[in-house]
Amino acid sequence: MKPSVRNIVLRKYILLALAALLYILSFPFNKIYTNRSSVSREVRLAEKYLHRQQNDFTDFVKDTALLGRLLNNEETLDELSDFD
DSSP states (O other), rough: OOOOOOHHHHHHHHHHHHHHHHHHHHHHHHHHOOOOHHHHHHHHHHHHHHHHHHHHHHHHHHHHHHHHHHHTTOOOOHHHTTOO
8 A cells, every 4th residue: 555645745744853853952962961171171282282382493493503504404413303
């Protein structure tokens, strides 16, 4: 026996309503189960990393003698290994 057109249309609307309900329910559950502290921790770690990199670059630029040796290709392997 073939399902009637009315049943087919009704099923589609029920599925649409169920999908909309699940979508709306996802917002409160997302608020409850999202760990905000992990995001702030990652931000703090990224800021520390950038600060360290900035300090390393500032120290590198301050060493004008080393910059001169690098420009003239007179640097030693030990000097280059200090950049690791």
